[in-house]
Amino acid sequence: LELGLDITAFKSLSARINGYSRTSKNMLAEVPVDAAYGFTGKILNGMNVRNSGIELTLENNFHLSPRLHWYTSLLMQYNRNKLLALPGGVTAMNYGQRRLEVGKPIDQFWLLQNNGIYNSDEEVPVSGSGKALTYNGVPFHAGDPRWSDINNDGVIDDKDRVMQGHTQAPLRGGWNNTVQYGKWTMDLSFSYALGNYLLNSEAASRFDFANREGAEGLAGVKEITFWQQVPDAEKYPRYNPWSLVKPYQAEQTLFYEKASWFRLQSVTLKHDLAGYSFVRQSGLRKLQAYITAQNVFTLTPFHGGDPALADYFGYNSGYAQPLPRTFTIGITADF
Secondary structure, eight states: OEEEEEEEETTTEEEEEEEEEEEEEEEEEEEEOOGGGSSSEEEEEEEEEEEEEEEEEEEEEEEOSSSEEEEEEEEEEEEEEEEEEOGGGOOEEEETTEEEETTSOSSOEEEBOEEEEOOSGGGSOBOTTSOBOEETTEEOOTTSEEEOOTTOSSEESGGGOEEEOOSSOSEEEEEEEEEEETTEEEEEEEEEEESOEEEOHHHHHHHTHHHHTTSSSGGGOGGGTTTOOOTTGGGSOOOOTTOTTOTTOSSBGGGEEEOOEEEEEEEEEEEEOTTSHHHHHHTOSEEEEEEEEEEEEEEOSOSSSOGGGSOTTSBOOSOSOOOOOEEEEEEEEEO
């Protein structure tokens, strides 16, 4: 379903509004099976997801003076997704490090809630039967994280994880501008995303060196990143990295960060040389010089670098190739 409306006012202002609701049906998903089968799951059809939202485009052309003109275009896209069904009539299931529940968004994180650190064994909660708090059967000790026991059963496990945030920004869009003054023209292109979050798994891996260095693959080669510093490292508690409760696993609110961003994608400055005598004498119909800068700057509260480099599931590993800032100088000519 899609509904649209176009509006024009004051001869130069135009607006386009589109509302939509789209349902993707019978998508594939891996459903868990009994361990006795020897497999982690089986892939079945039957996952339904609805995306709904609104798109708004505003355009205006300002004639500020006979020589000064400004054209601007603003695009805003707001989208929400919702899981409608899972294969086999299942209402909830774990999906790797994520959890899917019918009626909730599919792009949420599934996190343990941090409340500091245990400074001594005496601070670890003890149940009425005298048993200390455990994580999947492993007792907590001094130097371990304080994770919230959401269901108050004396055990920290997946039942105490909370679904929160969005890996995909609910609101995103762009803002394009062209300013012309006489023979000079400047084009500016901005993009933005608001309301998304990321897990700073790069910082988690650096602190989790006790487990990381024994792993197979690129993440186990410490020489790749040993010379780098963790931004704002002082904000992270100094847990015991050798603890069996995996204190620096990425799936906790300790590494959960806002990742909204505002980026100047490109800026171009052009000068029309057609009015000069040497151009007229050369027979050229058009001659224009320009300079362009790409990926000029990004504003974001995220501490792990450029949020656009994170993967689809919202993890910023630090291994993605950074987007370079480039400059181009050139001339265009029409004969």
